[in-house]
Structures are given as C-alpha cells and as structure tokens.
Amino acid sequence: MSKTGLSRLHIEGRWFLDEHGRRVILRGVNLGGDCKVPYPDGGTNFPSDFANHREASFIGRPFPIGEAGEHFSRLRAWGFNCLRLLTTWEAVEHRGPRDYDVAYLDYFAELCRLAGDYGFYVFVDFHQDVWSRMTGGDGAPCWLFEKVGIDYRRLAESGCAHVMQHLYDYARGGRQEDRYPTMSWVQNERRPANGIMWTLFFAGRDFAPGLTIDGVNVQDYMLEHYLGAQREIARRIRDLPNVIGFDSLNEPVPGWIGQSLTYRHLGPSDTNPDRAMPGLAWSPLDGLLVSHGVTRSIPVLEFDPTAKPNPVVHKQDRTINPERISIWTSGQSDPFQDAGAWRLNDDGSFDVLRDDFFQRVGDRKVNFIEDYMGPFFARVAENIRQINPDWILFAELDPLSGFLGPGFPAETPPNSVNAGHWYDVVLAVTKMFSPNFSLDVLTGEIATASEQIQARYERELGKMAGMSETVNGGAPTLIGEFGIHFDLNGAGAYRAFHAGDRSDAPWTAHIIALDLMYNALDTLLINSTQWNYTASNSNDLAIGDGWNQEDLSIFSRDQQTDPADINSGGRALAGFVRPYARATQGIARTMKFDRISGTFEFMFECDPSAARSTEIFVPRIQYPRGCVIEVSGGNGTAELDLDDQRAIVKVEHPGEVRVVIRRKPWTP
Template sequence: MDVKTKREKNLLRDSFSLIKTERLTTDNNGNFVQPSTGRVVTLHGINIASCSKLPDIPYQTSYLNPNECGFYSDADFVSFVNRPFPLEDAYEHLTRIKLCGYNTIRFIFTWEAIEHEGPGVYDVDYIQYVIDLLKIIDEVGGLYVFLDPHQDVWSKFCGGSGAPIWTLYAAGLEPKNFEVTGASKLHSMCSDPSKFTKMVWSTNYDKLACQIMFTMFFSGKMFMPNAIIDGANIQDYLQNHFIDSVAFLLSSIKKKAPSLFETCLIGVESLNEPSKGLYGLQDMSKISEDQNLRLDETPTVIQSLNLSMGHKQTVDKYSLTSFGPKKVGSITIDPHGVKSWVSNDKMDIHYGFNRDKKWKLGDCLLSQLGVWNSKTGELNHPDFFSKNPTTGEPINESTFINIQYLSFWMKFKRKLRTIDENIFLIMQAPVLQIPPHIRKTKYVDDKTVVAIHYYDGMTLLFKSWNRFMNVDTLGIMRGKYISPMFAIVLGERNIRKSIRNQLREMKRECQENVGMKAPVILTETGMPFDMDDKKAYGDGDYSSQEAATDAINFAIEGSSLNFTYWCYNPENCHKWGDRWNLEDFSVFSKDDMVAKNLDFTFGETSGTSSSGRISSYSEWITTAGSESTYKPNEHITFTGGTINSNSNSIGKHSEVNNSEVELMSSVFEPRNTLGRLLEGVRVPSAIIRPYAVLVNGSVIDASTDIKAHTYSLEVDSARLTPAPSLEPTVVFLPEKHFPPGKFEVSVDTGITKCKHDGIYQTLEWYYDENVGKVHLQVKNTSTSKSAESRGKFIMFLHLLTCGLL
C-alpha cells in the first residue's frame, strides 16, 4: 500500500474504528472494562498469523524439502522479520481485519523467532520489526493486541513450531534423525506431502521427541535430576531461557514504545497448548487410555525408546473412524542403528553447553537413569512416570496442572510483572483440561486472564461438516457418560447447542477454579475450509464451511465469550492451505479474491473531505416501540427519551432528556478500494457478524441467524463500574447482514441511533442503568419481505392446486 501522507494513514483510525483502545481494567464478573466510560468491552478477535510459525528467510513451509530450504543447515540463522507480513502491507491486512469487525489481535510469535542463534543470543532485527508493526497497529487504531508465544509439538523440528533447534541439542537429542527413528513425523518427509494424513502432525505429542522435551521442560527436576547443563537442571535451563526471551521482547517494547502499553498492547499469553509429556503415564509398555488421537504408526513409549537407540520395532497402525481410533494392522520401523540421541559433543561445543559429566551423550537419558536397558531393550520400570520418584505419591493430569504447570506459571508471572505491573498475563493450561484450582491464591492477581481452546474434533479430523451426528467431546473427557455412545449428538440444531454448552461449561470451570474476576478468552477456535477433499474450491459451494463456521460462532455468541478466531493467513492458498501441515483455517485467501492484484492506495478521492474522512456518514434513530427510519439528505431532530416497556409513554431519560440531538445525514459514497478488501474473506456471512462491542452492563445472551439476517441481544443493565458519563451500548452491525435502510431495530427500552459511513455500520443504544434485563433485535426487512412474498406465493400455489381459486 502506498500511503502518501500521515493524514491519509489516519483515515483508518478516524473512520473505521469500532473502539477507542486504552489500557483496560476488569470488573468482578470477569469482564474487560473501558476505564474512560465504564463500559464492558468485548474482545472479538483473530489470530495473526499462522504463517508466523515458520521463518521468512530462508522461506520455509512445512512441506518444502528440508535439504532445499535450509531447514537444518540454516537453523541458527533464520529470520522471522516480515512474519506475518511486510510492514508496507500491514495497512491492507489490518484494514481488512477491521472491516470484518475484529477489534483484537492475538499476535503469534515463536521462541525460535527471538532466540534461534543460540542460548541468550536475541534477534534484535526481529524485535524491532515487531515494535514497528505494533506501532502501525496502534496508528491504524481500534485494535487491541496480546502476544502469544506459540508452539505446536515443541518445535518445527518435531513436526510443529516453537522452540529453536538448540533446545533439542541441549536435551541431548539429534533432530536430523527424528523421522527415521519415529521420534517425530514431519510433513516434509512424506513421500507425497499433498497426501499427508489429516491431523497426523498432532500425534507428535505422543512421540518421543515431544514427550522428552515437555517432560524436561516441566518435570526435569522430578524425573531427570542428573540432567544438568550450565549448572542448572534441564527444567530450569529451558524454562529460564524461554521466559527470558519473552521478557526480552516485552521489555524491548516497553523501552522503545512505552505508549503502546497505554493504548493497544494489553497482554501476554504464557505458552500455547502446553503438554505434560510423559508425566503421569501409567505404563510405558502400553498405549495410554487418554491417547485418544491414534493415526498411522502408534508406538508405545518403550517401543519409541528402542527406536531412539536404532532398534527395529513392529508397532501398531491405526486409522480413525466415526467411533474413534481403530487398529488396522502393524508396521515395522527399522532405523538401521541410527539414533535419536547425539553421539558426540560437537553441538555442545558449537552452542557453548557445559554439560554435567554424569550426562553421557550417545545413550538414551532414561536408560542412564535405569528406567530401561538401551542394549537389551528391557523395560525395568514401566510405571516410572506414574508416581513422584521421591515421595511415591501417584501423579496425574490434575497434579501436573496444579503443581508442575503452576510452578512454571509463577516463574513466568514474576518475571513479566517486573516489566509492567498492569499488563494482562494470560494463563493457558493444557487444552480441554480443568484449569488449576487457584481461586484467591498468589497465582492470581487483578490482571490475570484465563485462556481456553476449543475445536470440534469430528470436523477437524474428518475435514467434513456432519450435519447429522457429532459427539460431546468435553462431556466424555469429564466422565459425564457411562459410555461414549451416550455422548452422540444427533441433528444440526442439537450439534450447535452441544458446542455452545461445551463452551459454557469450560467458561464455568474457569470461573469456578480461577475466580469470577478473571476474564476468560477463547484464544483459539475455528473450522477448516478444505472440507470434503476441497470440493468447494472446484464448484464454489461453501455451504458446509458456512454452516460449520456459523455453528462455532453461534456457540461463542451464546457463551458470551471473548475470543480470537484461528486464523488469518496472508499466504493462504487452495493447494497448500495455511502452508503448515495441510491446515486450512484462514478466514482470508488470495485464491478466493476476484481481483487478485488489489491496489490498496490512499489518495484524494471525491469521497475524501478535507477533515480526513473517507466518506460522509448517515445516521438514523429509533425508540422503543417504533420502527427505524432512514432518510438521507435530511436533518433529523429528536429529543432524547426512554420508552417504558410496559406502556406507550415516553419517560424522561436522566442524561439525554432536554438535550436536542441534531444529526446530519447525507448520501454515502459508492464502494471504493476499501470495500473491495472484503474480497477473499471466506464465508463472510458466517465470519462477519454483529456483536456488542461496548456494553452498559453485561451481555446475558446474543444470537445471530445468518439465514434470516436477524440479531438478538439481551443485556443485564446493572453496571458494576461507575460511569464517568453516559455512553451508549455500541453494536457492530455489518452491512453484509443489514444494508442501510433495509432493517428494523426493536428495543424494549431506550433509544437507538444507527451510524453508517459507507464501510462501518454501528448501532448506539441508550437506556437507563439498573433497569434489569433489556433486549434488542435487529431484522433485515428485505429478506423478511422476500420470505413473506415466498410464503404468499406458496400459499397461492397450494390453493390453486386444491381448486380453491
């Protein structure tokens, strides 16, 4: 984008911001609050971007041949500058995001991006790039940001993303041998990367490399007391470097752009989707019962350990059915003596590691601890990870979350609090697990937020929207059913309700265990677009994608959750999706654009006034019990008042009455380049949705019917935060559903005022405080009239057929 003047850049802030960003507070109900007005803020956001998982230089994707893209050879010297996109492209992408109604960004970065060259060596160029991008986000305005140190199965060298290669060498592992020894399954090693098994990458959580790394990271001192490097146990060594890298990024922002903390930068997440590793495993000779995802080759831990030492193993092979994983045979893996463990100290010298002499390279660390015999393959202690080696007490997922994870969280919290006392710190415990029991403890403060993730498992794994059957995944995990058969949900309507109820339950668990005051954010959820073998890319029928996306958003609305949707990827294409392990979640794709080369340039157009507005805007008013009217080119005056929902009289409004509101209305300009930015947004009817941006009180329930084009909102008008001045509840009303002059607004109390400037459409709703529950409904009149006409025509045909006409 060519931006000629600073004034032209500020058009974005002046014309298209749904919200004025400022440092937020919270209330006692776990809501984010805008201090200047006391209104509750809904974080309605998007993850940017999945392409940030892998470096830009050398350019890498998960499917590229590792020998041709510097995957191993250039691992120390990668650059994540321009991830997620070059600075000059930021205005285009950020504006598109705002046009979709999003007001929050979960900013994806990896540990590798910061500290890839070696322990304590930070990439200051990347840090500066992040700061410059955050400044642009702040300049664009209307967008909150929180930082997410992202990982998937530990590292891209384990088939995911996250940690730099030197962390694996610090653990005594040789990542170049992971594929041949079955320690990880990499997309790039597949004979035909386009046929990589759906979601098989996530089985790496239960393969050796990822298991060893997370066991060391969270429980090294418990299970591997002799794993000492640079004078520290591997647990402290890895945790300290990770936390220090995040702290370096945050402190650099604080030093170079401190004003961002008062405007757009609101928080930092702890660690994306942490795993317990081997902690709590009951029997190393068996596949764990809680290992629900079994795809392709599925070794037991002892088989993985034997493979890691080069021993041939025959392991079970699985595929997935509608009723869960099913064993379909076996497969023999022969590493031919190749090991997952480094055989010499070459990398220790390269990275400057000072490894304790008791930690012998070339042999499995667990064998050195006597857990098994790496020469004979015999397993000595199958229950080694099922209990605390010191006390003998049994351990499980709950003890991991409430002890091991909390130890890390406290270290993370203390470090980052030294940089900024008021930034939100976002706790993310293992996915779909019950959060830690820390209500009213030192682990929680007034700036603690809880993150949860949710994906519909069946849609994710089968990449198809099943309108007839689904399962209550959370209910199964919580032991709600005596048999998984009872967790089956039939019918699309019930499936939608089931997803909504699961989200409500997850939110309730967070509030119960962490405290009502801690806000809950669904930081990841989404639906794949490459459903049914990419059928939609050929015939253009996105009805399944739209239905699935609508279902998850319906559930979010009905749960009153803050969220950041997964995801936005500027590089998405139909062939490779998000260019990472065949995932295809991006709400935007260039391959879905009509105009592939969009010239996104600000200039002096007929719609740009000297005051810096891209187009003039129209406003219209409705009161309780009346229909909205849209009259361009007229002056409209209205004396503020509130309709008593129990009568037809107008009652005085304490803040608005007797003050005349005069609104100038004029014809808005035709769609320009900004409007065309919505090209490439996939299933826009399901993605671009109305929602309450700022609320006087708190949202009880909300619902969007994308077929009928109606939106309903229920608010508890009781305010927990005193209002400095009367400000309205603000609702985003996207033109996609509610074109100007073609919708009705109904409220049971108060006054509404609609604004439209050619791009953004908002509704302001004024009502008295503490009047109980208040309701609003918006209805697209053009669609309803069409439906009415169709109904009359059908009735006419029926009567004609019956011979009554």
C-alpha cells in the same frame, strides 16, 4: 483513553471492563498461521533438512510492514477488535543462546504499534506445536537439541518425529494420505522427541536431575531461555496501551509426566479412564527404546464410528525405526535411563527398573496441572509483570483439558484469563463437515441436525467456560483458538471457485459450521480469537496456511479477485462477520443472531453510571440494504452509523434493555 482511541482494559470477575465501566466482548482472530515458519520460504510446502536453522528469519510474518494497512483495514472491516499475535521462541532466539534477533524484535514491536492505530487490542502468543519445526511443528529453537545431546537430523528418519518435509513427495503434490495423512502432525505429541523435550522442559529437575547445561539443570536452563525470549519482546512493547498481555505458551503438553513407563493407552481402563485418540499408542518405554535405535511394533488406533461404545479401535500395528537409528549423539544416554527409570543392556535387551518413574517423585504422586503448570503460570506472570505490572496472563492448559480436565491450578496468578482452545475434533482431524451428520469422538454421540450440533458446541464450550470459575474464583473466558478448515469435504469449494463460481453456494458447509460456532459463543457470551488469518494462504492443497497442510485461514490471496474490494479474498464471510455487542453499558444477559433472517437480539441490564453508551457492531455484509433498530426499556434510543458499521445505544434509566436489529426489506 490511549491516543489510539482504545480504552484500556482490566478484569472484573468474568468480564473485561474498559475505562468507561463498560463490559467488553473481545472477538478477534489469530494472526497468523504462517508465523510458525521463517519468511519467505520456510513453509512446509518447501523441502528442508533444517540445516540453516540458525540463519532463519521471521521478519515478514505475518506480513511485511508495508502490507499492514491493507490487512489491518480488512480485519477491522470484518468486525474484529482483538488480535492474538503470534511469535515463536525460535523467531527471537534462533541463532543461539541469548543471541537475540534484534531486527525481528523491532519488526514485531512496530507490528504491535500499528495494530493499535487500527483499533486492535493485542495479546502476544508465544506459539508452539509439538515442540519445534524439527519435530514436525514449530516453536523452540533447534540448538536446544544439541544442548540435550540429541542429533536433530535423525529425528524424522528414526520415527521419533513425524515431519512433513521428510515424508512428503513434493513432486507429486496434493494430499498424500499414504505418505503424510491429513492432520497427522498432531500425533507427534506421543512420539519420543516430544516426550523427551516436554518432560525435560516442565520437570527436568524431578525426572532428569543429572542433566545439566552450562552448570544448571536442564529444566531451569530451558525455562530461563524461554522467559528471556519473552522478555525481549515485552521490553519493546511495554508502553503500547493496546497490548493487554501475553499468552503463557500455546498448547503445552505434559510429555510423559504422569504416565506409567510401560502402559499403552488403547481405550478406557482402570489405569486411564479417558477415551483413546486415533494414532500410535506409544508407551514412554516404546519411545525411549526407539530413540536408542531399537525397532518397535506399536499399536495403531483408528476411527470406527460403527464401533460401540468406543469409536476408536486397535486394528493393526506399525513397525517403527526398522533402520535402528539412534537420535542420541555419540556416547550419550537418555537422562531418564541415567536417573534409574530403565536400563538398555549391551545385547539390546532392556530392564524396566521403575514402572512408576514418571508418576512419582519420592513419596508424592505427581499432578501435571498442579505441580508443573501452576508454577509455570506463576513464572510467566512474574516475568511479564516485571516489565508491565498491568498485563493480563492468558493462561493455557493442555489442549485436552478443556474436554477432560478438572480445572486450573490453585497457583494460577491473579489477573489471568482462561484462554483454552476448542475445536470440533472430528471436523479438525478429518476435514469433513455435514450439518446432517456429526460425530462426537469423546462420547460416541451422533448429531443428525444442525440444532443438535450447536447444542453440543454449547455444552463443550460451556464446560470450558465453567473452568474459568477455578481461576481466582472467576475469570473471563477467551477461546484462544477455534475454527474450520476451508479445504473441507475434499476442497470442493476451491474447484468451484476456480471454475468461476463466486457465490456463497460452494461455501455453504463452511458458513453453517462457523455460524453454529459463533451462535454457541453468543449464547455463552464469551470472548474468542478465531484461528486464523494467513496473508500468504493458498488454495493449493500442499500449501494452505504454509504449515503441515493446515488451511484454516479466513483469507486467501488466491480468492482475491478485486484488490479494491476490502472483502475480496475473504472466505465464507457470512459465517463469521456478524453483529455482536462490543461494549455494554451494564451487564449483557443474552445475545443471539439469526443468519437467515438477519435478526439480532441483545438484552442487557443497563448501568447508567457507566460513562459511555453500548456499542454494537453492525456489518454491511449482513445488512447490505441497511437495517432497522428497535430499543425497548430504559428510555433508550439508537444511532446507526453504517459507514463505521456500528450502532450506539443510549439509555437514560437503569433496568433491562432489549435491542433488536432487523434487515430493511427489499423494495423494488
């Protein structure tokens, strides 16, 4: 037991176990969405050309140290026991190679320590989305482009990256579907800047053998600097007992690894049987040509729920890079051309030399998960465990792998967790939700009732949990991200709040969506960290979480009408502040909460050899008048502590135990 009162955790099969032998369910939150951008004015709601990238500071993300008590107290009151704490490679090494931001490292370490004081387990997430801020996301430091021979100032204007700061009309504000469409940053994964950088990061030795930086291959150079930034964080928090491990890397993508040079994925085919996703259908060749200033016409895929059997269809093309801007510095050719994939001729024509260039290395057909993610997981695990041998690796694959992928690589290290992400794809992309109509973009199936939506959530999350069986014969599942936009359905809830409505009514859709997600998590008895808590969140449609108009924060200052009320500023609390079994004296079998009636049911197989009793979170939000607890089996009893929002279930004998918690009826 640590001095903070937290019991150290370890892995046993699919469970986290504490020092007392209890099986622990981690229910946490990502902290926080604005950690992707510098403090205080680095959000995408501010215009920027990124010229000050070396001077950027992330001290103050997710909040200044002086505010930590307020935010940690609120998250504890909402029942969370775990934080996926965000940092970025850029935050640590933005000034230049191995020029680490020591003041930021000290700040981050203090944040981890304080989290332990408030009872939170922490695992560190080196976050990225679509490579970097300069390519429309976050993550890697800008100076890496210089090392590769790319002028970052040309990425957006050439069409090689889709960047809010380049496209958005800040004087106009609000949503701008004509200039910067909702959630369009996701499509950067297919654009050339991401294709180039991710391919070099994971497979530079295979596909760019001639590109060296400071005497080493580009892949080795990039990886060693990423691991070096990770080590700088690790060294400062190695002795904190509440820090349980590191995420491998948020939502890694394969770049062009495994793709045909000329293939455009417009729908299921013999080349690629997977369904296509909305957005530009780039081939790697399209991307390479555009990167050299060649104008290309690219197919655009769109949602069409009436189209059968595939609701994603090709309806138009888009002209990319009409100004013929090259992103390569003077005299620089791309490393794949140098390696013999293709040739750009002096007259602007081109030759495809190896259509399978990104698909084969010698006689070997490449497999991204086995050939590249497996060795990457091994390197990250080795890196962090040189600092603390007990740390858990929270392993993430490509975000689509949970829906489409076969499983984790054979080389996944011991003491690893399946930390994949899951979202309701259509809700996430469209910012629309109705319990009476929900489209599954991967199958075309339409749900017309909340029960059907929940069943789909259970199937999808169950498939992800099933992937954990491929991690060393069985490992815990922790859904590292899931959640909803709070500006759903045209941000009607914000308008109602601004007009004075403080009831739950404007948030009904949000509450139902979250309730269905947590119901599925309960059914499957899996761990999770919801995306996200942003201390600086604003109800302004240009701002949200401060990054690309995402707005998934469960808290907003704009809704904090009473700073003395710990719940003030919370959004749709009834959807996610709910009872769950934090630690079980035995093996959990079933867990279910009915939000409408307030009835919580938990069944477990008791193991009296576990040194401490079962603990259940009992939130006042769900039980404002108190509750009644029934325990049957094992000669069990329950002690309720509503001040600490928990019930302790003490059981004397082995066997099945059933716990039911009900709201106390209202009495006049």
